[in-house]
Amino acid sequence: MRNQIIKLIFLSILTTTYFGCSSDSNSDDCETITCLNGGTFVDCECECPLGYTGNNCSTQVRPSKVIITKAIVKVFPNTDNGEFWDLSIPDAEDALPDIYITLQDSNLITIYDSPTFYENVISGEGTFFEFTLTPPVELTVYDNPFLVNIWDYDTTGEDDFMTSFGFFAYTSNNNFPDIITVVSQSDEILVDLEVTYEW
Incomplete structure (x- = not known):
C-alpha cells in the first residue's frame, strides 16, 4: 500500500511537470517578429533602438532636439549674374567671394552666423568648405x-x-540621417549639415 502511494505521488509530479510546460508558457515557442530599424528580438518581443518604438520598431519617435554640428559648403554661385562678387577689386583672383554661412528659422530670425569665412574661393573644383558650429x-x-x-x-x-535654400530638420519618416543635404540646382547651392539627435 505504501509503495502504491509513493508511485501515485511520483506519477502526479510527472503529470504536473509535463502538462505545466505547455507551448503557451515556453518563450522558445513564441511567434518570431521581424524587428525593423536595427531592433533585436529578445524574449518574444522587439527591443527597439533609440528613436523607434512599436511592436516591430517601425514607428519613429519624435526627437526632442536635432543638433547641427557642422555645415559643409560644396556648391555656391561663383559669380553674381556673370560679374565678380567684388567688382571694386581689380585683381580677378581677389574678386572671388569670401564665403560664410548663416542659418535662419522660418521667421527669418538668424540662429547662426559664422564668425569665420573662406577668402577668395571658387566652387566646383572639388574643394569643400567646412564650418564647425560652436x-x-x-x-x-x-x-x-x-x-x-x-x-x-x-x-x-x-x-x-x-x-539660400530651405530644409526641414525632421520629418516623421526620415530615419534620422546623419547628414541633411540642402540642395537646389537652380539656386546653385549644395550644403551638407551634419546632425545628431536627442530623445
Whole structure:
C-alpha cells in the first residue's frame, strides 16, 4: 500500500511537470517578429533602438532636439549674374567671394552666423568648405523649414547675399540621417549639415 502511494505521488509530479510546460508558457515557442530599424528580438518581443518604438520598431519617435554640428559648403554661385562678387577689386583672383554661412528659422530670425569665412574661393573644383558650429545649433521645432544662406564677406561695404535654400530638420519618416543635404540646382547651392539627435 505504501509503495502504491509513493508511485501515485511520483506519477502526479510527472503529470504536473509535463502538462505545466505547455507551448503557451515556453518563450522558445513564441511567434518570431521581424524587428525593423536595427531592433533585436529578445524574449518574444522587439527591443527597439533609440528613436523607434512599436511592436516591430517601425514607428519613429519624435526627437526632442536635432543638433547641427557642422555645415559643409560644396556648391555656391561663383559669380553674381556673370560679374565678380567684388567688382571694386581689380585683381580677378581677389574678386572671388569670401564665403560664410548663416542659418535662419522660418521667421527669418538668424540662429547662426559664422564668425569665420573662406577668402577668395571658387566652387566646383572639388574643394569643400567646412564650418564647425560652436556651440552647435539645437533645433526643437520641426513644423516649418529653416534656411541655409551663403554670403560673400566684404571689408569695404555691406556683405553680398549669394544664395539660400530651405530644409526641414525632421520629418516623421526620415530615419534620422546623419547628414541633411540642402540642395537646389537652380539656386546653385549644395550644403551638407551634419546632425545628431536627442530623445
